[in-house]
Amino acid sequence: MSEKMRVAMVGVGGFGGARRNTMRETGLFEIVSAYDINPQALAHAEEVDGARAVGSYEELLEVPGIEAMVISTGGKFHTEQALAAMERGLHVFVEKPLCATREEALALLEMQRKTERVVVVGHFDHHSDVGATEIKRLIAAGELGTVATFQMETAHSGGLEIKPGDWRGDPEKNPGGMLFQCGCHALHELMFLFGPIVRVSSMMRYDVHTTLTADVAHCLLEFESGLIGTLGAYHVTPYRHSLNIFGTKKSLYRDLRCPAYGDSSYVALQERRRGEAELHVPYPLPSGIDHCGAVRNFYRAVREGVEPYPSLLDGARAVMVVFAAEEAAKTGKTVTIDWEL
Structure with missing residues (x-):
C-alpha cells in the first residue's frame, strides 16, 4: 500500500x-x-x-x-x-x-x-472522464469529419440563492458570475478537447437577479486551430450541462444529467445522409467521471x-478566458488573449 x-x-x-x-x-x-x-x-x-x-x-x-x-x-x-x-x-x-x-x-x-x-x-480530471476521452478520440480519428463548430451550455439555479454579502455576488471576487464559478470547468473541458482559445467575444446580462455579478453569459470563442463555437453560462436557471459538436460527417450531442437526480450522461451521433432521415442514434458510452x-x-x-x-497553468488558462470574456462584454470588442504566462 x-x-x-x-x-x-x-x-x-x-x-x-x-x-x-x-x-x-x-x-x-x-x-x-x-x-x-x-x-x-x-x-x-x-x-x-x-x-x-x-x-x-x-x-x-x-x-x-x-x-x-x-x-x-x-x-x-x-x-x-x-x-x-x-x-x-x-x-x-x-x-x-x-x-x-x-x-x-x-x-x-x-x-x-x-x-x-x-x-x-x-x-x-478529463483523462479519467470516459465520455470526454472518447469524444476527444472521435475528433482526433476524424470520425466526425472536420469539426465546424460547437455549442456548450452550463447552468444551474444557485445564483438565485445568493444573499447580500456573499462573495459570489461581488464582481471583484466573482468576475463573470456563473462563467467564473462553473464556466471555468466548461472552458477547461473545451481546451482539453480543442486546444487553446485565442480570441473571445461576449455579452452578459446582469438584471435577472439582484446581485452585481453576471446572471447570464454568452461567449463566442475562437481557438488556435481556427475553430469557433459558443459557450453559454447561467446561474439562474435549472441544471444543464450539454455539448453539441457539429462535424462535416457526423454531429455529436452530449447531455450530462445531474447525478443528484439519478440521471446519467446521454450521447448521440447524427450522421450526414443526403436524401435520408438524419436521425440521432444513441452512442453507448459509460457515464461518470472519477471525482x-x-x-x-x-x-x-x-x-x-x-x-x-x-495543472496550475490549466487553472490559469481557464480563468484568463473568463477575464477576457468579461472585458469583451464591457467594451463590446473582441479580446485577444495574451498567453504570455
Missing part, C-alpha cells in the same frame, strides 16, 4: 467536506491538521479524519511534518493562501476557480517557477513525478 501523504487543509466545510471525502476514498492522504472559520466543520474534520484543529491559517503553515497544503476556501482567498504555502516549501492542491485577476494568476505562476512546487487545481482523479494525480505528481493535471 502506498505511503500516505501528510497534508494540512484550510476550508474543511461545504465543498471542503466533499474534497475530504475524495481524499479519504483514495486512501492516499492523512489530513494532519486543519483550519476553518466554521467551528462545526472543524470539529467534524477532527472527528472523521483525525485532523487536529488550529486557530489560524498562519498556525496551519507552521504544522511540522506536512508535505502539502489543500486549499478548499472561497476563490477570493486562493492566491494569498497558495503563495504562502509555496513560500513555505509546500506542494499545493487548490480548488477552482484559481484566482480573480490576471495579476494573481501571474503571481502564482511566478511563485511556482521560483519554488518548483507541485500545484494541482481542482478542475475535473477523485485530481487528488490522485496530485499524489502521483508529488510522489512519482508524473505531470500534474489539472
